[in-house]
Each structure stands twice: as structure tokens, then as C-alpha cells.
Amino acid sequence: MSDSELPTTFEGEVDLGVIGGTGLYHLPCLEKIAVLPRMATPWGYTSSPITISKFIGANGHLHVAFLARHGLDHQLPPSKVPFRANMAALKHLKCKAVLSFSAVGSLQESIKPRDFVLPQQLIDRTKGIRESSYLNEEGLVGHVGFGDPFSESFAKYIYQFRDVLTNEGKPCTLHFDKDKTVVCMEGPQFSTRAESRMYRLLGGDVINMSVIPEAKLARECELPYQMVCMSTDYDAWREDEEPVTVEVVLGHLVNNGHNANALAASVIEAMSHDLPEFMKTGDGLRGSVKMSISTKPEAMSQETLEKLKFLFPDYW
Ligand SMILES: CSC[C@H]1O[C@H](OP(=O)(O)O)[C@H](O)[C@@H]1O
Numbered sequence: 001m002s003d004s005e006l007p008t009t010f011e012g013e014v015d016l017g018v019i020g021g022t023g024l025y026h027l028p029c030l031e032k033i034a035v036l037p038r039m040a041t042p043w044g045y046t047s048s049p050i051t052i053s054k055f056i057g058a059n060g061h062l063h064v065a066f067l068a069r070h071g072l073d074h075q076l077p078p079s080k081v082p083f084r085a086n087m088a089a090l091k092h093l094k095c096k097a098v099l100s101f102s103a104v105g106s107l108q109e110s111i112k113p114r115d116f117v118l119p120q121q122l123i124d125r126t127k128g129i130r131e132s133s134y135l136n137e138e139g140l141v142g143h144v145g146f147g148d149p150f151s152e153s154f155a156k157y158i159y160q161f162r163d164v165l166t167n168e169g170k171p172c173t174l175h176f177d178k179d180k181t182v183v184c185m186e187g188p189q190f191s192t193r194a195e196s197r198m199y200r201l202l203g204g205d206v207i208n209m210s211v212i213p214e215a216k217l218a219r220e221c222e223l224p225y226q227m228v229c230m231s232t233d234y235d236a237w238r239e240d241e242e243p244v245t246v247e248v249v250l251g252h253l254v255n256n257g258h259n260a261n262a263l264a265a266s267v268i269e270a271m272s273h274d275l276p277e278f279m280k281t282g283d284g285l286r287g288s289v290k291m292s293i294s295t296k297p298e299a300m301s302q303e304t305l306e307k308l309k310f311l312f313p314d315y316w
């Protein structure tokens with residue numbers, strides 16, 4: 001069935017949200033049951049239509065929502081992605097966790113192009129020009145914890161499937177430990193050599209232009225969030241090598257896309273048997289946003305309450 005013949009609405013609850021980045025505009029492992037046109041939220045329209053799939057496994061099923069961060073034609077630069085709309089839409093559809101994919105540069109010799117990384121920390125080097133909060137308005141003030149920006153439970157869950165990664169018969173590693181750090185820069189230009197060396201000194205392992213504010217917004221939606229970083233280049237820090245160009249990145253996208261699909265398929269298949277504990281219980285985040293809002297409900301406007309209701313119909 002072609003996309004245009006599929007329903008444009010979905011009434012059920014989605015289990016898992018997936019965000020595809022550069023080179024990952026759909027997941028072939030998923031068969032679509034609905035294509036929601038770019039969704040309207042109180043924070044604008046999503047980057048792309050949202051495809052809903054029902055994965056049917058041997059012992060159960062899983063509903064998955066997929067959206068393309070930069071749009072299906074990669075028309076949105078990192079600074080102009082409607083991150084708030086994207087995360088709000090996934091939350092509104094009742095996703096219980098978000099699996100996000102991103103093409104990254106490597107800041108470490110040991111992280112080779114085509115390797116994948118599950119970072120557990122991040123350094124924000126964006127320039128403050130992105131809308132990065134739902135709780136930063138006059139009449140709605142909130143401060144969520146962000147010390148551990150990713151979901152360790154989710155990362156461990158994904159790491160079980162590390163052996164599915166391949167690179168034309170050669171080793172292809174999924175790197176994962178508590179210190180693996182992603183640096184997020186504003187872009188769209190890549191880093192200078194000096195910046196790239198500085199990020200290494202700061203403890204960066206990989207670099208991209210999109211984990212901020214995505215990770216912050218997932219936290220404000222109480223959604224367990226893990227980014228899978230797919231290495232495409234050595235950025236600009238290697239003295240005897242040319243700094244990264246888009247050509248270099250493009251050369252690895254097909255292989256990385258195959259691996260992303262294989263990894264997502266394994267995760268989705270496993271979740272279809274039984275939802276992992278962190279998705280059933282909320283990974284320790286449930287209720288955290290209500291607690292972190294300082295503004296008294298009496299001081300909130302009707303518009304603010306409507307926005308909160310879009311995200312948390314059970315709380316407000
Ligand atoms: C074309 S390389 C730079 C571009 O790739 C990454 O995108 P995404 O995170 O959406 O996969 C990086 O963040 C930049 O936006």
C-alpha cells in the first residue's frame with residue numbers, strides 16, 4: 001500500500017518513538033499502518049509526517065512512531081528543527097521512550113567512522129538561539145534535573161544487541177560506558193581544528209549539532225531518551241588529515257543506515273515480547289516535571305494550562 005492510501009490518523013497508544021537523523025529518513029524494518037501529516041502542536045508543526053507502525057512479533061506487538069528530524073527532504077538545518085513540536089508530538093502520542101539516531105564526528109581515535117556510540121553525558125556548545133524548553137515562559141517556570149541527560153537503562157537495553165553491527169565483514173563497535181560524551185555545536189559550519197582539539201580536551205568523544213535541545217525536551221516530557229550516535233568522520237582534530245567535509249560524511253551514511261535499521265529492528269522485536277521495565281515504570285522520571293514547576297497553578301493562564309495538558313493530560 002502506498003503512503004497516500006494509508007490512514008492519516010491513529011487512535012491507539014504508541015509505545016516507542018524513533019527520531020531519524022541525517023541519512024535516516026525511514027526505517028525499512030517497519031511496516032507503516034498510518035502516516036500522520038506533519039502534526040500541529042502548541043509549539044508548531046513537526047519536522048516531518050509521523051509514520052505509525054505496528055510491529056507484530058512472535059509473542060506480542062509494539063506500536064512505533066517515526067519522524068525525520070530534518071524533514072523528509074532534509075530541508076531543515078539543525079538550528080531550525082522544530083525540536084519542541086517533535087518531542088511534544090511523540091509525548092502526545094503516548095510514547096514511553098524515545099530512540100534517537102544521529103550522525104556524529106568522532107573526537108577519539110578508538111571511535112572509527114561507522115562505529116556507533118551510546119553517550120551518557122553531553123556538553124552543550126549551542127549558542128542559545130534554539131527554543132530549548134517548554135518551561136521557560138513568563139507564567140510557566142520549571143527547572144528539571146539534567147545531570148544524567150540520557151537513559152542508562154535504555155542504553156543497556158540497546159547494548160544487548162551490539163553484535164548486529166557490521167561493516168563489510170570488518171569489526172564495527174557499539175561503544176558504551178558512563179563517561180562517553182557527546183558535544184553539541186550550533187553549526188551549520190563544522191568546527192575549526194582548534195575547536196575540535198578543545199572538545200577533546202574537554203572530554204568529548206563525539207560531536208553533532210542536534211542532541212541539544214532534543215535531550216532536554218525529552219527530559220521535560222518525562223521521556224526516557226537515548227541517542228545512538230553513528231560515527232561518520234574524525235571531525236577536524238587529526239593533524240595530518242583534511243578536516244571533515246559533507247562528502248566524507250556521505251560516504252558512511254549507507255552502512256550506518258543499515259546498522260541503524262538492524263539495531264532498531266532488534267530493539268523493537270525485543271520490546272514487542274515484553275516492554276522493558278524502564279518503559280513500564282517511566283525510568284524514575286514519572287512525576288518529576290510536576291515537581292519541578294515553580295509557578296503556582298493559579299498563576300497559569302488558560303493557554304499555558306492547555307499546553308501542559310497537551311503533554312501531560314493526566315496531571316493538568
Ligand atoms: C551532514 S553532517 C552534519 C549534520 O549531521 C548530524 O545530523 P543528525 O544529528 O540529525 O543526524 C549533525 O547533527 C548535523 O546536523
Ligand SMILES: Nc1ncnc2[nH]cnc12
Pocket residue numbers: 103104105106185190191207208209232233234235236244249
Ligand atoms: N564532525 C561533525 N561535527 C558536527 N556534526 C557532525 N555530524 C557528522 N559529523 C559531524
